[in-house]
Amino acid sequence: MSEQVTQCKHCIVPKYYQHITALAFAVKEINENHHILPNLTLGFNIYDSHNNAKKTYHATMLLLSTLERFIPNYVCDNQKNLIAVIGGLDAQISINVASLLNNFKVPQLIYGSVPLMDSKSSGRSFYQMVPQESLQYTGILSLFLHFRWTWIGILVMDNENGERFLQTLLPMFSQKGVCSAFISRVPTLTTDSQIHEILDDGTKIYTEVMNSKANVVLFYGESKSMVFLRWIPYFAEYPPNLPRSIVWITTAQMELASQFYQRDWETEIFHGVLSFTVHSNDVPDFKSFVEKRNPSHAKGDGFITGFWQQAFGCEFPNPDVGDVKGDICTENEKLECLSAPFFEMSMSGHSYNIYNAVYAVAYALHGMFSSIFRHRGREGKVGVKHQNKQLWQLQPVSLCNERCHPGFRKKVKDGEPFCCYDCIPCPEGKISGQEALVLWTFMKHHDTPIIKANNRDLTYTLLIALLFCFLCALLFIGQPERVRCLLRQIAFGIIFSVAVSCILAKTITVVLAFMATKPGSRMRKWVGKRMTTFIVASCSLTQAAVCTVWLGFSPPFPDVDMHSMAKEIVLECNEGSVTMFYCVLGYMGFLALVSFTVAFLARKLPDSFNEAKFITFSMLVFCSVWVSFVPTYLSTKGKYMVAVEIFSILASGAGLLGCIFAPKCYIIVLRPELNNREHLIRNKA
Numbered sequence: 001m002s003e004q005v006t007q008c009k010h011c012i013v014p015k016y017y018q019h020i021t022a023l024a025f026a027v028k029e030i031n032e033n034h035h036i037l038p039n040l041t042l043g044f045n046i047y048d049s050h051n052n053a054k055k056t057y058h059a060t061m062l063l064l065s066t067l068e069r070f071i072p073n074y075v076c077d078n079q080k081n082l083i084a085v086i087g088g089l090d091a092q093i094s095i096n097v098a099s100l101l102n103n104f105k106v107p108q109l110i111y112g113s114v115p116l117m118d119s120k121s122s123g124r125s126f127y128q129m130v131p132q133e134s135l136q137y138t139g140i141l142s143l144f145l146h147f148r149w150t151w152i153g154i155l156v157m158d159n160e161n162g163e164r165f166l167q168t169l170l171p172m173f174s175q176k177g178v179c180s181a182f183i184s185r186v187p188t189l190t191t192d193s194q195i196h197e198i199l200d201d202g203t204k205i206y207t208e209v210m211n212s213k214a215n216v217v218l219f220y221g222e223s224k225s226m227v228f229l230r231w232i233p234y235f236a237e238y239p240p241n242l243p244r245s246i247v248w249i250t251t252a253q254m255e256l257a258s259q260f261y262q263r264d265w266e267t268e269i270f271h272g273v274l275s276f277t278v279h280s281n282d283v284p285d286f287k288s289f290v291e292k293r294n295p296s297h298a299k300g301d302g303f304i305t306g307f308w309q310q311a312f313g314c315e316f317p318n319p320d321v322g323d324v325k326g327d328i329c330t331e332n333e334k335l336e337c338l339s340a341p342f343f344e345m346s347m348s349g350h351s352y353n354i355y356n357a358v359y360a361v362a363y364a365l366h367g368m369f370s371s372i373f374r375h376r377g378r379e380g381k382v383g384v385k386h387q388n389k390q391l392w393q394l395q396p397v398s399l400c401n402e403r404c405h406p407g408f409r410k411k412v413k414d415g416e417p418f419c420c421y422d423c424i425p426c427p428e429g430k431i432s433g434q435e436a437l438v439l440w441t442f443m444k445h446h447d448t449p450i451i452k453a454n455n456r457d458l459t460y461t462l463l464i465a466l467l468f469c470f471l472c473a474l475l476f477i478g479q480p481e482r483v484r485c486l487l488r489q490i491a492f493g494i495i496f497s498v499a500v501s502c503i504l505a506k507t508i509t510v511v512l513a514f515m516a517t518k519p520g521s522r523m524r525k526w527v528g529k530r531m532t533t534f535i536v537a538s539c540s541l542t543q544a545a546v547c548t549v550w551l552g553f554s555p556p557f558p559d560v561d562m563h564s565m566a567k568e569i570v571l572e573c574n575e576g577s578v579t580m581f582y583c584v585l586g587y588m589g590f591l592a593l594v595s596f597t598v599a600f601l602a603r604k605l606p607d608s609f610n611e612a613k614f615i616t617f618s619m620l621v622f623c624s625v626w627v628s629f630v631p632t633y634l635s636t637k638g639k640y641m642v643a644v645e646i647f648s649i650l651a652s653g654a655g656l657l658g659c660i661f662a663p664k665c666y667i668i669v670l671r672p673e674l675n676n677r678e679h680l681i682r683n684k685a
Contacts, residue, residue, distance in 0.1 A: 022351035026358035111353030179419030485573035501539035621655030
């Protein structure tokens with residue numbers, strides 16, 4: 001096994017040394033495993049592309065030639081056949097290599113991302129060890145929508161891939177309501193010395209990032225782009241003024257890496273970087289293999305010596321040269337002491353792709369020789385690698401505007417993207433919608449103890465019933481029509497009966513659960529889903545039967561009121577039978593009174609048996625609203641009767657929602673440390 005490296009010392013990125021280590025480690029594992037390639041030995045050569053098309057083509061021709069003579073497609077040494085090539089990290093390198101390899105039918109496996117259009121439109125074929133870029137786009141958009149980051153900045157490489165990225169992603173963003181505060185194109189870098197040539201461009205980009213309201217910046221680039229990104233804080237006046245808290249999101253090609261001269265640079269600006277990359281598993285023995293690849297174990301290996309000097313900022317003594325300037329390398333330096341942007345001991349995502357690529361070649365050879373292809377490749381998956389766990393707790397906001405509060409609507413600003421708007425009051429006679437956040441909160445924390453302890457199915461049924469309670473108020477708004485008149489009181493009566501029967505079931509469950517804990521109690525057989533289901537179903541069906549009788553004998557119908565208002569004719573829904581209306585209302589009040597009574601008697605039970613106190617308050621609010629409704633309803637005429645009923649529906653629904661669920665939401669959202677089994681047991685005691 002030999003390593004031939006054409007290198008430029010000043011171009012070494014110490015973190016990328018792990019890529020070569022992963023290659024050597026995979027080859028070593030395969031050669032030591034006689035079940036994969038018996039009687040065959042894998043070897044490898046390494047060539048540097050220098051991020052230059054001319055040198056990339058030259059290195060590819062060397063691969064296709066004999067080691068001794070530069071004669072393409074002529075290899076006289078049968079012991080060293082070129083089986084496959086693992087391309088470079090950046091897309092353009094792999095494309096240049098493929099333009100030659102395709103002529104010789106040599107497969108290329110790439111561990112970086114290549115745009116799909118390049119691999120198909122140009123006729124080049126790649127075996128990608130990472131998922132397609134389109135999956136990254138979907139993941140990035142999902143991340144923005146999850147955190148409601150709708151006002152973002154975008155940086156892209158100033159090349160064809162960057163433009164293709166914008167053409168693909170911007171329409172997706174617009175469809176989902178995500179806007180860009182700015183779009184800047186980063187100059188393509190081939191050497192570090194170009195940084196000084198693009199100082200004006202860098203200063204402009206720095207100013208855009210600093211002056212924008214966007215707290216989230218998406219950067220699409222290649223591995224060399226990180227050099228530019230590391231320079232961003234230094235494009236301002238020195239010493240650098242670190243920007244406000246910004247979340248950087250990078251694509252698979254990017255990795256937080258440092259050049260040797262960036263060893264001591266501040267990395268605070270990149271705390272919280274999210275990188276869409278391939279998840280790397282912990283490969284056994286890799287760390288120990290990395291530790292052994294040091295100058296003391298590889299005497300005469302110029303590449304390792306060069307890496308060591310770059311990584312630790314020291315020099316090895318050279319007898320042909322005089323005194324060494326700077327620190328002397330002792331060979332006892334520890335790789336694990338290097339910072340993560342400089343070098344990582346655990347296998348990175350890119351190294352993991354190389355590791356998989358070598359195994360893919362080995363198994364392909366195994367299948368070719370044995371005619372049995374057994375797929376054992378270790379698979380990676382697109383994921384989000386975060387470098388600062390506190391990000392998930394802080395969840396910064398990145399919006400062009402604050403969200404409009406209920407009662408206000410959006411008005412687009414002239415000359416601004418649709419994400420920027422003014423909030424103005426809703427016109428007279430219009431309403432604004434609100435989200436049903438409580439149900440979403442409970443579903444998101446579905447498996448937490450506080451929700452498990454409160455009969456989740458019954459809780460969800462109650463929340464859905466309350467949601468429909470608020471929505472049924474809409475049936476009372478608008479011009480009376482036959483269907484609307486038939487539905488509004490019926491829907492109101494049945495939906496509220498379901499909600500109150502759920503509360504009754506909860507109350508009875510609390511009492512039965514307490515009684516069942518007593519030794520020798522026979523109540524245990526009554527505690528369970530069957531009991532709650534029976535209570536909810538029977539109470540709701542009883543109200544449904546009353547409503548059916550109402551519809552069958554004297555249903556509501558559209559009518560006109562010519563007597564209540566002087567000089568006005570009021571369109572209204574005649575209830576048909578006032579007696580049946582009050583029967584529906586009375587039955588609902590009966591359920592509420594029973595729930596209130598049972599909850600009041602059980603209010604002093606231990607808190608771990610939960611909600612008796614809250615149910616007592618909720619039923620008190622509910623009964624107060626509807627008791628006051630009756631005289632108010634009877635004393636009003638015309639359209640004001642409808643307004644009274646709408647107010648009663650909304651007030652009673654809000655009372656139930658607030659009294660029962662507000663304490664739980666407080667614990668779930670604001671005091672998550674109390675949402676645990678130990679806390680519930682402690683309260684029980």
